[in-house]
Amino acid sequence: MENCIFCKIANGEIPAAKLYEDEEMVVFRDLHPQAKVHVLAVPRQHFKLFADMNAEQAEIVKNMLVKIPQIAPSLGLADGYRLIVNQGENAGQTVFHLHMHLLGGEKLPE
Ligand code: AMP
Numbered sequence: 736m737e738n739c740i741f742c743k744i745a746n747g748e749i750p751a752a753k754l755y756e757d758e759e760m761v762v763f764r765d766l767h768p769q770a771k772v773h774v775l776a777v778p779r780q781h782f783k784l785f786a787d788m789n790a791e792q793a794e795i796v797k798n799m800l801v802k803i804p805q806i807a808p809s810l811g812l813a814d815g816y817r818l819i820v821n822q823g824e825n826a827g828q829t830v831f832h833l834h835m836h837l838l839g840g841e842k843l844p845e
Contacts (some may be wrong), residue, residue: 736781741832745779747762755806759795762810765836772840776803783831784822796833812839814820 736742744751745761753765754774767775771823778795782788788796806814821828 736830739781739830739832741775741777741830741834742781745777754810757802760799762806762831762837764795769836770838770840770843772816772838774810774837775803776837780834781832785820785833785835786822795843799835803835807837810837812837817837817843 740749743749744753745756749790751761751819754764755762755797758779760776760778762774762776765775776799778792778799780792780795784797785796786833807813816837819836819838820833
């Protein structure tokens with residue numbers, strides 16, 4: 736999607752500290768980390784919300800949820816992490832391309 740920062744990161748148009756990528760998703764460091772390790776897992780396909788997903792995109796999200804625990808140790812998240820997916824303006828979503836925040840690398844506040 737034009738003018739979507741996460742589409743541009745996914746396709747390499749703008750740089751990011753990428754830690755993992757495959758045909759369906761990219762994982763890169765958040766620009767403004769809220770924990771010792773703060774990365775974003777982003778599907779390459781552009782959609783804003785879980786509510787907007789088609790069947791193919793739902794399958795991609797399912798695959799992401801399988802892959803994230805597999806790659807977590809390589810991201811510095813072996814001892815656990817918090818997974819946050821902001822959905823919409825009231826939740827504080829600021830980038831309207833679905834993304835999962837993975838926070839960890841330390842004991843997080845309750
Ligand atoms: P959200 O508030 O859930 O939409 O989260 C968007 C996140 O994207 C924020 O934590 C930002 O710090 C992060 N972010 C915005 N632009 C970039 C960028 N160019 N590279 C990495 N992270 C970014």
